[in-house]
Amino acid sequence: MDTERRTPGQQVEQVRRFNRTVAEHVGVLHDQYLGGARPYGQARLLWEIGDTETHDVRSVRARHSGYISRLLRALEADGLVAVEPHPRDRRVRTVRLTDAGRTERAQLDARSQDLAGSLLHPLDPAQRTRLTAAMAEVERLLTASVVSVETLDPDHPDAVHCLRSYTAELGQLFDSGFDPDRTLLPDPGELRAPRGLFLLARLHGEPVGCGGLKLPADAPAEIKRLWISPQARGLGLARRLLSQLESRANDLGRKVVRLDTNRALEAATRLYRTSGYTEVPAFNDEPYAHHWFEKHLA
Known part of the structure; x- marks a missing residue:
């Protein structure tokens, strides 16, 4: 049966079968993952921490569920990680691998490499x-499924980070550079209610x-x-944000949305054309715009 023709219940069952197959083949269900001395959770955390970097414990927790603290304590008790106060802010704890932790992580890497090879070896080149x-x-889709989108004040540090990254990237892409003070939206406050809104993806x-959505x-x-960070491109996130901005505009009683873009942003232009936008005459005098688009919302 084609995947597209499966009912929602059949699709869920397919996902469950896939999960069971993967868990069986990669050894997640074993107490000694990859033949090592510890279960999958602890072994995976060693990979997450990395062999050279020091991490903020909060950032490690953000990538996993609440049992991270127990895993960290187990690894610390075995002398594989060191959890310490941050040198400049003792309220923040950091975690890094010890020499023993780096050694065990290297062993896990080697065993994981062997396991991957053993899965591919019985297959012919076409099957591989x-x-x-x-x-x-599957990796792209699973990653896309854990991206969250929220409404955020444009002055929030995470919003500022994205807007600065957006500005820096345009400065590199545009022949004339990019000066945010010359655009028609120099003040991010215009993306704050009631004049607008700002969405941030994590x-x-x-x-x-x-x-952002401007509501004149x-x-x-x-x-x-x-804007989408280079590390998150290929996940369909730009289309998802565009769709959510359109939905918010529709919910607020707006039946038409507009946008402008620069000719250097070819991927963005393709996105707009394939999302139902029609090119229209210039509706503003944005100095960095070469194309103006409009879409009538259902």
């Missing part, structure tokens, strides 16, 4: 290509994208500052 392509697609707690009283709603 199909399997790895399917794995890449992946594992980190800001990875944003988009005497003109259609306007989408501004749509």
Whole structure:
């Protein structure tokens, strides 16, 4: 049966079968993951911490569920990680691998490499290509499924981070550079209620994208500052943010949305055209715009 023809219940069952198969083949259900001395949770955390960096414990927790503290305590008791106060802020705790932790992590890496090879070895080249392509697609979709989107004040530090990253990237892409003071939206406050709103996307707690909606009283709603971090591209997040901005505009009684873009932003232009936007004559004198688009909302 084709995946597209499956009922929602059949799709859920397919996901459950896939999860069981993966868990069985990669050894998640074993008390000694990859033949080592500890279960999957502790072994996975060693990979997460990394072999050279020191991490804020809060950022590690943000990527996992609440049992992280117990895993950290177990690894610390075994001498594999060191949990210490941050040198500049003792309210913040950091975690790093010890020499013993780096040694065990290297052993896990080698065993994981061998396991991956053993899964591919029985397959012919065409099957290997199909399997790895399917794995890449599943990875993208699973990553996309854990991205969250929230409404945030444009002056929030995470919003400021995204807007600065947006500005820096445009400065590199545009032939003339990009000066935010020359645009028609120099004040992010215009993306704050009641004049507008600002959406921020997070992946594992980190800001990875944003988009704003300007709500002028005497003109259609306007989408501004749509940006996705390079690390989160390929997940369909730009289209998701665009759709949510349109939905918010519709909920607020706006039946038309507009946006403008620069000719250097080819991917963005393709996104707008394939999302139902029609190119229209210039509706503003934005100095960095070469294309103006409009969409009538259902």
